[in-house]
Amino acid sequence: MEEKKLEIISISKEYSDEFGFKVKLLNNISFEISPGKFTGIVAPEGSGKTSLLKIISGLENPTRGQIIANRFMNIVFIPSGPSSFPWFTVMENLKFASKLDSEKQLQEIIKIIGLEGYENHIPHNKSLGFRFRIALGRALANKADLIVLDEPFNEMDIVTKEEIYELVRKIFVTTKIPFLLGTTNITEAIFLADKIHLMKKNPGEFIDKLDVNLPPERKIQLMSEPSFNDLRIKVENIFKTKESYKSLNFYI
Amino acid sequence: MRRTRKSEIINRMKISFSIIVSFLFVYFLIFEFIIPFPKVFPKPGEIFEAFPSLWNDYRFPSRFALTFAAVYFSLIGSYILIFISKLQIIKFHYIFPEMLKLPNILRYFPAFFFMLLFAYWFGGNSIAEFVFGFLYAFVILAFGLLREIPNVKKEYLDSAKSLKTPYDSLITNVIWKYCLPSLSKRAEELHYGIWVVIMIYEIFAQENGVGSIYFEALKYKDLSVIVLLGIIISIVILLGKVVIKHIEEKIVYWEN
Numbered sequence: 001m002e003e004k005k006l007e008i009i010s011i012s013k014e015y016s017d018e019f020g021f022k023v024k025l026l027n028n029i030s031f032e033i034s035p036g037k038f039t040g041i042v043a044p045e046g047s048g049k050t051s052l053l054k055i056i057s058g059l060e061n062p063t064r065g066q067i068i069a070n071r072f073m074n075i076v077f078i079p080s081g082p083s084s085f086p087w088f089t090v091m092e093n094l095k096f097a098s099k100l101d102s103e104k105q106l107q108e109i110i111k112i113i114g115l116e117g118y119e120n121h122i123p124h125n126k127s128l129g130f131r132f133r134i135a136l137g138r139a140l141a142n143k144a145d146l147i148v149l150d151e152p153f154n155e156m157d158i159v160t161k162e163e164i165y166e167l168v169r170k171i172f173v174t175t176k177i178p179f180l181l182g183t184t185n186i187t188e189a190i191f192l193a194d195k196i197h198l199m200k201k202n203p204g205e206f207i208d209k210l211d212v213n214l215p216p217e218r219k220i221q222l223m224s225e226p227s228f229n230d231l232r233i234k235v236e237n238i239f240k241t242k243e244s245y246k247s248l249n250f251y252i
Numbered sequence: 253m254r255r256t257r258k259s260e261i262i263n264r265m266k267i268s269f270s271i272i273v274s275f276l277f278v279y280f281l282i283f284e285f286i287i288p289f290p291k292v293f294p295k296p297g298e299i300f301e302a303f304p305s306l307w308n309d310y311r312f313p314s315r316f317a318l319t320f321a322a323v324y325f326s327l328i329g330s331y332i333l334i335f336i337s338k339l340q341i342i343k344f345h346y347i348f349p350e351m352l353k354l355p356n357i358l359r360y361f362p363a364f365f366f367m368l369l370f371a372y373w374f375g376g377n378s379i380a381e382f383v384f385g386f387l388y389a390f391v392i393l394a395f396g397l398l399r400e401i402p403n404v405k406k407e408y409l410d411s412a413k414s415l416k417t418p419y420d421s422l423i424t425n426v427i428w429k430y431c432l433p434s435l436s437k438r439a440e441e442l443h444y445g446i447w448v449v450i451m452i453y454e455i456f457a458q459e460n461g462v463g464s465i466y467f468e469a470l471k472y473k474d475l476s477v478i479v480l481l482g483i484i485i486s487i488v489i490l491l492g493k494v495v496i497k498h499i500e501e502k503i504v505y506w507e508n
Contacts, residue, residue: 057414077414081407086506087429096425097415124506135411142415 003035004071004145006056011065013051013204024203026052029065031197031206033146038172038179040193042186042235047201049182053077053150056180076144080151084134086124090115093123097138106141112171113137129160136171149181153188162220165191169218186235190228191218198238208238261497268490294476299483302476310465310477318378319461320488322450323443326385331439334393341394342423345401354395363388367453376459385450389442396438400431405508430508436500443496447489 013026025048033039033056043049054060056067057077084093094106110116113133123131132152139147149168153161169192172179183189189196190212198208212231214222222228280296294302306312334341345351367384374380404427412426454463462485469477 054410059410059413074416075414077410079407079410081405083407083411085408085426085429086508087432096417122506124508138411138415148414 004069004073005035006033006073006075006146007068008032008056009066009068011052011055011062011067013048013055013060014063026055026062027203027205029199029204029206031209033178033180034195035178036176037195038169038181038193040181040183040189040196041199042183042189042196043199043204044201045184047199048204049184049199050080050150052204053148053180053182057148073145074143075146075148076139076142077148078132078135078139078150078152080154082123082128082131082135084123084131084138086122089120089122090134090137091119093134094137094141098141099143100141109137109140112140112174114167127160128156129164132156132164133167136168140171140175140177144177147177147179149179149183151183153183153185161188166218166220168192173216186232186239187223190214190231190235191220191223196235198235210234261501265494272486272490294479298476299480302474302480305474306465306477306480310468312465315461315465316484318381319450319454319463322378322381322385322461323446324492325382326389326446326450327439327443329386330389330393333390334397334435338397338428339420339423341397342401342427345398351398363449364452367449367456371453371456374457376457376464378460381450381453381457381461384453385446388449389446392442392445393435393438396435397431400434401427403434404430433504433506433508436504440493440496440500443492444489447485451485 011029014022014024017023055062057075197206200207284296370384412422451463454461455467458467
């Protein structure tokens with residue numbers, strides 16, 4: 001059977017500001033989300049990244065352009081803030097989203113996201129990492145064909161971030177579900193993605209792209225290797241030629 | 253977290269209790285021993301002596317029972333009705349978002365005005381008192397719910413929509429649940445408000461309930477009964493608050 005593929009064709013988004021002037025947020029963005037690939041979009045703040053991700057997830061409409069899938073795709077969007085419901089336990093959160101047939105399968109997902117033994121815990125007083133794991137588990141229970149991540153690691157502390165990076169990459173490698181990540185963080189994008197699109201702002205446009213030729217299974221130590229550092233410098237150099245360079249977040 | 257909230261509530265209760273006890277002690281000391289013929293407040297001894305009169309002459313048990321029933325029927329009944337009709341209320345908000353402007357208009361017609369109208373139309377009719385209390389509580393809670401809907405976090409709505417949650421489930425499992433903590437807080441505030449509103453209504457209607465005892469005590473200038481009744485009602489409101497807090501802890505165990 002042909003694999004599911006998503007094509008984003010000439011997406012533009014405009015809105016009217018408080019004085020009624022038209023502002024172009026996104027301009028003519030085209031790219032493809034290939035099956036089994038982790039795609040990253042690195043862009044400065046205010047470039048319209050979230051809008052682009054929401055358009056792809058079907059939560060917003062573009063002003064122009066279209067998104068074409070060769071077959072029906074279930075796209076699950078994970079926003080930047082905590083999105084797991086604090087009134088449900090971990091298991092109830094998963095059940096809320098579940099398209100699976102048995103509780104045994106949900107139990108397996110709980111194991112994958114590393115929350116074994118926490119099934120009956122409520123997430124309202126838990127860490128952002130804990131809540132992100134639930135959001136990820138819900139996407140898996142919802143049988144997502146594409147998981148869209150909108151800067152979900154922003155507020156996490158460094159230790160949690162590193163744990164979650166490895167977890168996300170591990171889930172991607174084992175499940176083969178394609179991911180689309182929007183971030184301002186170059187290091188994060190290089191560690192997680194197989195292909196990175198670089199985007200500028202005013203208006204949001206793709207300026208370049210590059211393939212990340214790193215091993216599929218990645219550990220956090222990879223970040224200190226020369227090949228990783230070379231890629232980071234390469235991306236920085238591309239952005240340095242642009243005005244938006246300063247608003248990027250260089251996390252090492 | 254839950255334990256912390258519980259201990260916070262217990263601490264607050266302890267503080268309230270200590271304040272009341274200290275106040276009563278000072279009151280006892282000043283008006284029983286220091287000021288020989290108090291005109292502002294009665295002697296504590298006189299308050300104790302007023303109890304039989306309040307019980308028998310003012311028919312306290314039956315009148316108190318009526319007010320008590322009206323207050324808690326209004327509070328519980330309106331909460332249950334909000335719970336049953338949550339789907340319709342929230343859908344209604346999305347169809348007519350302009351409804352949120354209504355409380356701004358109603359501000360110029362406070363409950364006091366409607367209280368007078370009800371007392372004028374129905375006099376001391378107990379059913380009218382129940383209906384008035386119920387409507388008052390329902391309107392306060394319903395607008396409390398409507399006002400909270402626009403505050404529902406976008407992250408929750410976006411992720412629920414992205415998980416293809418059906419509309420009704422989105423309302424009951426996300427929007428309603430998000431609004432519950434603020435609705436419970438409002439019910440807690442309403443508890444005090446509804447006691448006051450019902451008693452004032454009874455003062456206007458002059459026939460039934462604790463309000464009518466106040467009216468008669470004022471008429472006969474019976475200061476001891478006024479103070480004694482005040483103390484009894486304060487204790488009942490305080491106990492009611494403890495019970496409501498306890499129920500709230502059981503129902504709303506999270507923070508958004």
